[in-house]
Amino acid sequence: MAVKGKKKNLRLNSVSPGAEAVIYVILGLFALCCIIPFVFVIIISFSAESSIRSIGYSFIPQAWSTDAFRYAFRKLPQIWRSYFNSIFITVVGTALSTFMCALYAYVLYRPDFKFRGFFNFFSFFTMIFGGGLVPTYIVCKQVLGLNENYAALIVPLLVNPFNIIIMRTFFKSSVPLELIEAATIDGSGEYNTLFRVVAPIAKPGVATIALLNALVFWNDWYLSLLYIQRNKVLQPLQALLMELQNNVEYLSRMSGQMGAAAINEAAKMPTQSLRMVLVVLIVVPIACAYPFFQRYIVAGLSVGSVKG
Amino acid sequence: MKKILAMLLALVMVLGLAACGGGGDANQTSDANKPAENTPDTSGGNKQDDVPAASDLDPVTLRIWFHGSNVSPEASNKVMESVNAYLQDKINVTLEPIWGTWGDFDTATVTALAGGDDVDIYFTCNWSANEYNKYARDGYWVKLDDMLPTYGAELLTTIPEGIWECAKTNGYDGVGVYAVPALKDTATQNCWDLNATLLAELGYDVDAFIASASMNPDFYYSDEFEEALQKAKDYKGGDFYPLVGEPVVFERIATGTAIITGDLNGAPVLSYYYDVEHPATDIGSKIVCKYATPEFKKFAERTYYLSQKGFISPQTQNVDTANNYREACAKTGDYLISSQSYAFGCELDYSRERGIDVRMIPTDAPYMDATSGQGAMMAISATSKNPERALMFLNLLNTDPELMTLLNYGVEGYTYNKNADGTITFIDDVRATYSPWRNGMGNIRQLPPTAEEGLDYWDRFSAYYDSAEVLPYGSFILDASELSNEATALANVYGQYGFQLMGGATNPDTVLPEFLAKLEEAGIQKLLDAANEQLAAYLAG
Known part of the structure; x- marks a missing residue:
């Protein structure tokens, strides 16, 4: 009895081994569900095309091959350029947009800012009403000159009201106003307060919106579709993949009307394993970014909580 | 006060953007006039001395x-x-x-x-x-x-x-x-796409088979057709489906109807019958409801019969998989007869691509329309x-x-x-x-x-x-833009019945009357009236 009680005390918040086992199994299955599709994609990317043709996608293909990878790296110079584009857009875009969102949110968080309510509503309003595709397109392309350049892939995504709200809430919950008052009393100027007092505390919040932003920039292909048509060297990797995917889908959808022409064109399209190669290339870098950001996000989860 | 101000500013922005959009469109239409207005002057000026030199x-x-x-x-x-x-x-x-x-x-x-x-x-x-x-x-x-x-x-x-x-x-x-x-x-030109390699393996004389099937409107309904499919099925085994293709194209081939440009997008409900041997011959230009003709009934019954015999894959009967399945079967040569809209020389490309001898059986003379x-x-x-x-x-x-x-x-x-x-x-x-x-x-x-x-x-x-002849309805194009409610309703009804019926998945004896009643409800008559009125106006010049 005593031993049992002691054991219990050693493991705080413990549940019975049975329940624990069930939870582990459920979590394990969930994790598996997340990983399996990716493993599957990798397997397909290494499958021989003949195997895909005869037995379809399979975890155990009839034959393995690295042809698709070799083709991708040797025959498609655009892949490397697109890789660079994606990384460039993601790095620059994430840095800029995180910086802008964090500053915007900081101002909204400061109660002594006179137009707080106004700017709060100003950003929030865009979450409810948008200008519509065509007006946005005209403004971006003809007024702002976001046309066939990197800016077209970065600027439209710079300010995200959702991130501003997250960041403002984060400031509110984890940066006590007293801290700013104390800094002011100690003679700290506004910039000093922001960069030396607030910024270090806000790191987890910044990391969260940076990760969200990075995902948005990395995954975006639509802007490229709209604004990058003549100068396709600027296409990011996602746009390249979407294009290949859409090409294949379009041709199979249109084959009823286009007849033989669609079939002839479809024969020129990259193989299925090649498309999977692109998926692998796209997923790997962003998957690598997760652990890096995760440190801050986990830290962020505990920052606001009561300690001790 | 501030809220109201913010609201106002936001409103101004939205309206501003909307105005930009509207402005774009307005420019569009006014611009559209321009060249037409301008051209008489410019062409008038240039008419004498032709087109100027590059310099x-x-x-x-x-x-x-x-x-x-x-x-x-x-x-x-x-x-x-x-x-x-x-x-x-x-x-x-x-x-x-x-x-x-x-x-x-x-x-x-x-x-x-x-x-x-x-x-x-x-x-x-x-x-x-x-x-x-x-x-x-x-x-x-x-x-x-x-x-x-x-x-x-x-x-x-x-x-x-x-x-x-x-x-x-x-x-x-x-x-x-x-x-x-x-x-x-x-x-x-509509064709049956024939896997001649497989047909020869079944012991057929390919040339004779093609000769008797060519331009034969009853081929789809013949015992010869069924027998070939049966032999292929027996030869290749139970899960082989010899008849592969798009049901929508089967229907056009087997009934001898042409597409009407402007028919509902992705949901064909109209048909135009033409003379398959001499497409230019006028056999009474009229647009009819695709599903209300005796020809369609005959086709649907036949397709259902072939499907019951196990000649048509369930994948062919599903609108989401039909195309991919057809492509996959074509690539591996796993079919006996398929449907094809012919392009000159395509059988050679296909033979090379599929690694089998692909032959085409024409079902009509080549024709031209919109x-x-x-x-x-x-x-x-x-x-x-x-x-x-x-x-x-x-x-x-x-x-x-x-x-x-x-x-x-x-x-x-x-x-x-x-x-x-x-x-x-x-x-x-x-x-x-x-x-x-x-x-x-x-x-x-x-x-x-x-x-x-x-x-x-x-x-x-x-x-x-x-050599292609122009169909009697020429380049007629249906404008159904004013019947968008009917079009949506009809497309929904089509989605429920049409494709399955053409693929032989459902029994026309029970489903076809139901389908026709629903089409009637959805306003097919309105569309038909509009179509025939437009066609008459078009033919009148």
């Missing part, structure tokens, strides 16, 4: 948006160097191509057109999202009739009258030609600042073999090499990075034949397509 022309940059391209930026730059050097000599034009791909063309061009982009020439046709007839109606294309005699004189004579006729549409500035049609595979005649066109955008020069460019592209070859096939020594006999051979690696959609560009009969095609390829090509 007299101001340098102009033309942007042209192609469809279905597979062109890398690097290859494009390389080829454009030669194209532009050539064009500057001829008409003092610098060409800036936009190589739209199959996947992005629809979304990108529709946005660009709505946004009034600075593009001079767009690819258009009756199956892409920037649909020729609709966009002509809405004022996006420049009407060409007045400009053609001045700036496209050679073009007028190069493209046959029948194809110009197909390109006529009731557009923003009245009935006329709003785009230059491509002289390509401009005819439709669907085939408007298959690929080049329209001059209403936003173009130089519509005349754009037409001069299209004129040159369609009549100058050197330009067409440059733009379509690339530069000699870079994408292809010339052979001694006058044919060409592609340098496959480079050609893969520079392959525009050949048939989408214009008059492809000017191209040099490849070694595979053989020296007389284009002669045979032209002979085949020129």
Whole structure:
């Protein structure tokens, strides 16, 4: 009895081994569900095309091959350029947009800012009403000159009201106003307060919106579709993949009307394993970014909580 | 107070944006008028001394948006160097191509057109999202009739009258030609696609089989058809489905009906019957409800019977899988009979690709209608600042073999090499990075034949397509835009019954009456009345 009680005390918040086992199994299955599709994609990317043709996608293909990878790296110079584009857009875009969102949110968080309510509503309003595709397109392309350049892939995504709200809430919950008052009393100027007092505390919040932003920039292909048509060297990797995917889908959808022409064109399209190669290339870098950001996000989860 | 101010400012922004959008559209329509108004003056001025020489022309940059391209930026730059050097000599034009791909063309061009982009020439046709007839109606294309005699004189004579006729549409500035049609595979011919290798393995005399099936409207209903499918099924085993294809095409082939351009998108409910042997013969031009005819009933019963026999895969009967399944079966040669809309010489390509002997069994004579005649066109955008020069460019592209070859096939020594006999051979690696959609560009009969095609390829090509007869309903195009409620309701009903019925998945004895009743409810009669009224008006001239 005593031993049992002691054991219990050693493991705080413990549940019975049975329940624990069930939870582990459920979590394990969930994790598996997340990983399996990716493993599957990798397997397909290494499958021989003949195997895909005869037995379809399979975890155990009839034959393995690295042809698709070799083709991708040797025959498609655009892949490397697109890789660079994606990384460039993601790095620059994430840095800029995180910086802008964090500053915007900081101002909204400061109660002594006179137009707080106004700017709060100003950003929030865009979450409810948008200008519509065509007006946005005209403004971006003809007024702002976001046309066939990197800016077209970065600027439209710079300010995200959702991130501003997250960041403002984060400031509110984890940066006590007293801290700013104390800094002011100690003679700290506004910039000093922001960069030396607030910024270090806000790191987890910044990391969260940076990760969200990075995902948005990395995954975006639509802007490229709209604004990058003549100068396709600027296409990011996602746009390249979407294009290949859409090409294949379009041709199979249109084959009823286009007849033989669609079939002839479809024969020129990259193989299925090649498309999977692109998926692998796209997923790997962003998957690598997760652990890096995760440190801050986990830290962020505990920052606001009561300690001790 | 502040809230109200914020609201106001936000409202101003939204309205401002909306006004921009509206402004764009308004410009669009007013611009659309411009060229038509301007042209009489300019053409009047130029009529005497014909088209001026290149040196007299101001340098102009033309942007042209192609469809279905597979062109890398690097290859494009390389080829454009030669194209532009050539064009500057001829008409003092610098060409800036936009190589739209199959996947992005629809979304990108529709946005660009709505946004009034600075593009001079767009690819258009009756199956892409920037649909020729609709966009002509809405004022996006420049009407060409007045400009053609001045700036496209050679073009007028190069493209046959029948194809110009197909390109006529009731557009923003009245009935006329709003785009230059491509002289390509401009005819439709329905065929049964036959796996001759398998048929021979089953012990058939392939030639005799084809001879008896060709142009035979009863082939689909014959014992011979069923027997061949049965033999293939027995020979290949239980999970082999010998009859593969798209049910919608089966229906057209087996009943001898043509597509009506403007029929509901993706949900055909109308039919036009024609004489399969002599398509030009008038057998009473009338548009009927596809599903209410005895021919359709016969077809649906037969298909259901064949399906019950296990000749049609459930994947063929599902609208989501039918196409992919057909492609997969075609690639591996796992079929006996399939459906095909013929393109000249396609059986050779297929035989090579599939590794079997593919033969075609024609079910009708080749014919021409709006669907085939408007298959690929080049329209001059209403936003173009130089519509005349754009037409001069299209004129040159369609009549100058050197330009067409440059733009379509690339530069000699870079994408292809010339052979001694006058044919060409592609340098496959480079050609893969520079392959525009050949048939989408214009008059492809000017191209040099490849070694595979053989020296007389284009002669045979032209002979085949020129023999095509124009259907009695000519280039009739249905405008159902005023019946959008009925169209939606009908498309829903079609989605529920149509495809399954044509694929033989459901029993027509019970389902067909139900289907027809629902169509009636959804307003098929209204659509039919409108269609026949428009057709009568069209035929009357």
